[in-house]
Amino acid sequence: MLRSHYDFAIVGAGPAGSTCANALLLEGASSVILIDRARFPRDKICGDGIGPGVITVLEALDLEHILDGYRRVTQMVMTSPLGGRMALNDSEITGQSPLGYVIRRTEFDHALMTAAVEHGCADRTGWSLEGAEYADGRWRLDLAESETGELCSLTADVLIGADGATSRVRRLLGQPFNHDKHVSVSMRILAQAEEPYSARQELNVEKELPIPGYAWNFATGSGTVNVGFVCDTPTYKADGRHLREILETYKGLLPDTLAYDEATRHSQILPLASQMPPLAYPKVQAALIGDAASMINPLTGEGIFYGMEAGLLLGRGLARAAKTEQVRARALLQYERVFRRTFTGHFRGNYYLRKLLERPVLFDRMLRAGARDPNLCCDCIEYMMGNESGVGRTPLYRLALRTMFA
Ligand SMILES: Cc1cc2nc3c(=O)[nH]c(=O)nc-3n(C[C@H](O)[C@H](O)[C@H](O)COP(=O)(O)OP(=O)(O)OC[C@H]3O[C@@H](n4cnc5c(N)ncnc54)[C@H](O)[C@@H]3O)c2cc1C
The missing domain is CATH 3.30.70 (Alpha-Beta Plaits)
Structure with missing residues (x-):
């Protein structure tokens, strides 16, 4: 039975929104609604590459079983137009693998969304957000049923925009689209x-x-x-x-x-994350996560991990905040601080690496340097996939030196 008011309304039930819902509920929040204009299972245009960081987020949510039955990637290959080729095979990986999975988003996103509903999240999939207004300390959301056009509205204390690359919530918060x-x-x-x-x-x-x-x-x-x-x-x-x-x-x-x-x-x-809008809006009790906040790696195009990590961070922080506007405002700001502290350098590093590798000669040299040294190749892939905590930036410097002096 749907209520007319929720503590947390999340618009978008992709990886970012569903992770946030799961995190909120796991940390004790009880009044969460997921709104999505699509009915699940739904497809999402993507490469379907599920990076290794996703595994860590799923473990934090006790949802690693979602990966059961899928095959882990055993090889990653990159080729340049000048003939360079770098291949990383799982047989050559000595430490933890920087390779993840390839899973159809129809299946992966559905599993995450279903888990949130099983944890107690109210389900408004098949309904599109048409408008929203913040007044008297709460959000009023206007929704339309995607097929019939039937209208309804509800209220929420906090609005979380996880509605993807063309986010309506982002626009409602006054944030322009990326250049x-x-x-x-x-x-x-x-x-x-x-x-x-x-x-x-x-x-x-x-x-x-x-x-x-x-x-x-x-x-x-x-x-x-x-x-x-x-x-x-x-x-x-x-x-x-x-x-x-x-x-x-x-x-x-x-x-x-x-x-x-x-x-x-x-x-x-x-x-791309080379131009992210503000993530937290404490005055109006709102936040953006995932593609809605441009959290896509400017080099690799990966975004699932970053969106899920943001959802986890925000969900945990908000669930632990008391039910007062002031404390929630602090939790929102803390979310933005921690996310930026963790990823700003990483996104910047990947952006500069992209600028460097835009030159085919340098890209070719990089692949040839990686092909000669599986450990370097492994560390670089780990860096690019967002899991740099294990390797730091050292592989980047080693790679730059070997590329330049190859
Ligand atoms: C071609 C392509 C290839 C990619 N390949 C990879 C890859 O291999 N690996 C990787 O990690 N990343 C990849 N990405 C990026 C990745 O797809 C996104 O970063 C990821 O889907 C972001 O998740 P999200 O939850 O923020 O948004 P989404 O997955 O886009 O989910 C947003 C949800 O919001 C809903 N929504 C939108 N508007 C409304 C509205 N008004 N009302 C209600 N609901 C709404 C949508 O229906 C959707 O379900 C790729 C992207 C593209 C385009």
Whole structure:
């Protein structure tokens, strides 16, 4: 039975929103509602790469069983247009693996959202946020049923915007969208492999495709292969080709044993963390997490881990705050402080690395340096995947030296 008022309303039941809901409920909050315009299970345009940091977040929520039955990635390959190739195989990894999983978002997001509902979260999936207003110390949210258009409204003490790359909550909070320079564009399609190959991830920079930019083919290990291309908006505009044409060109470079499902070909934008809006809005008791706050790694395009980490941090902090506006305001500010302390340097490092690697010669040298030293290759991938706590920035310096003096 749905109520008319909640302590916490989360708009968006993707990885960021569902993680936040799970964290709130696990820490003792009892009045949480998840609102999403889609009915789950729903697809999300993505490479489906679930980085290793996600495993840690799931463990913190006691939800690691979500990964049961999926195959861990056993190989990551990167290639340059000048012939360089770096491959990291799990047999060469001596410490903890920096490789994660490839899992269809239809399944992964559904499992996270279902867990939140099982923990006691109210379920308003299939309803879209149409408008919101903060008055007299609470939010009034106007919702519309996605299929019938039926309207309803509810109130909440705190509003959490986890509504993705084109976030309405972000706009309602008065935050403009990222500048073109800090937005990537992408297109992906799903395929079935004739002979399923092992779970693996391959990133290719190709001379036939816009540079800087990269294409990928990620295999789940059970037959599905996710194929796509991403580049920043100015590069895309300068290239002049339609994304579909670029994707067709990449498909032509891949083995012809892949059977593509054209109905799964879609494009989407990626707001990059090189330009993040404020995360906490204590005066109006609101916060942004995930793509709604542009938490996408500017080098790798990964965003699931950062969105989930933000959801975990915010959910835990808010659940522990007393039910007064002042204490919640402190928890919101603390969320922003800790997130920025943890990730600002990381995002900046990845942004500069991207700028460096935009030059094919340097990218090629980096791959060749990594190919000669599996440990360096392993550390660099760990750094890029957001789990730099294990390796610090040393691999970056080692990589820079070896790239420059190769
Ligand atoms: C092509 C592509 C490839 C990518 N590949 C990877 C990858 O391999 N690995 C990785 O880690 N990241 C990848 N990313 C990034 C990743 O997809 C996002 O960072 C991640 O989905 C962010 O999660 P989120 O919960 O913030 O938002 P989302 O997953 O986008 O969820 C937002 C939710 O909000 C809902 N919503 C939106 N508006 C409203 C509204 N008005 N009312 C109600 N609900 C609303 C949507 O229906 C959606 O369910 C990729 C992105 C793209 C575009």
